Amino acid sequence: MEGEDEVLAFLAGFPSRYPRRVGELEVYAYRDERGRWTLALFRGEVLVALDWGWDPEEVEEALCRRFGSYFGRS
Known part of the structure; x- marks a missing residue:
């Protein structure tokens, strides 16, 4: 949990493209200073995955x- 909080606090400093709901998840996208996007998937308040x-x-x-x-896909 502590590690997740640190990651999210770091990402919160970058512009966010959206939060949007997709199926059971919410997707947040953050763009860093180099132009790289990090997407965070949440199910409720639980961080499910990060990818960039x-x-x-x-x-x-x-x-x-x-x-x-x-996402309702197989």
Whole structure:
């Protein structure tokens, strides 16, 4: 839990593209000073996963493949 809080506090300093609901999850996207996007998936208040990349749509698609059941996809 403590590590998650530190990561989220760090990400909170960057501009966020959205929070949006997808299936049972909420997706938050943060852009750092180098232009890299970090996407955080939450189920309620629980951090499910973090992933990053240069294209937020590609990162979200990769997360959808890994967590398809939460997104209503298989």
